[in-house]
């Protein structure tokens with residue numbers, strides 16, 4: 603998808619949102635097709651894989667891989683509907699046993715894709731695939747450069763392993779791929795943003811004030827006593843006018859906060875997009891209420907500045 607088409611789509615989404623339309627005259631962009639909901643990590647703020655006192659209500663999705671054939675079918679069924687396509691949805695894409703083939707499937711169809719990864723499972727085969735079929739962007743959840751700080755987020759994780767993998771990948775990665783290193787500004791990770799920039803200069807960085815409770819599933823006060831500064835207060839959200847997500851079972855979601863999909867790709871994208879359930883979500887958001895499927899959501903809709 604070209605930048606111009608993306609801008610037109612976004613402008614149309616904002617216009618329809620502001621006009622209070624619940625039935626939309628256009629199809630959504632598909633922002634994510636999650637290729638797996640499995641993960642090798644057990645991060646303390648992850649509602650899908652974390653455990654212990656930080657998790658108030660686990661995300662009830664099944665942990666499974668999307669078959670390659672199903673992924674290719676989705677790419678072929680909805681051509682030109684992909685905004686830079688995320689392959690990560692509550693799962694670690696690099697542990698999918700066929701990740702190189704997924705990268706190739708995107709590349710062959712001209713679909714720009716991006717991944718979010720903890721970088722622990724970066725084999726030579728994956729590094730080669732990323733070199734040959736370069737993603738547009740890699741969001742590397744590095745969080746810290748010291749083991750103690752890293753383990754605060756990822757118990758049992760090995761920071762030296764992820765750093766070594768990152769160095770190997772940076773040596774061969776195509777210049778067109780943006781490497782974005784992430785951490786979160788919370789007390790336990792103080793100073794880590796500076797460490798990351800020092801150890802890995804010439805990358806891009808995401809040190810946003812982001813700490814999501816995943817609709818109240820995660821007790822973010824464990825991470826920052828001043829947790830309120832991280833969460834959005836606004837009831838507004840553009841997602842149901844703009845994008846949709848597809849999970850690893852082909853379910854269509856308004857965003858990645860939901861447990862249950864709102865429909866399935868086999869039901870027809872437009873049928874689901876303008877079906878009762880989607881329209882109800884839009885009506886509630888327009889009424890300023892985060893209820894029903896959106897109950898407890900504290901997603902920060904930075905896109906529109908609300």
Ligand code: SF4
Pocket residue numbers: 838839840841842856857858859860883892895896897899900901
């Ligand atoms: S759950 Fe949150 S991010 Fe998803 S559509 Fe509702 S308000 Fe938007």
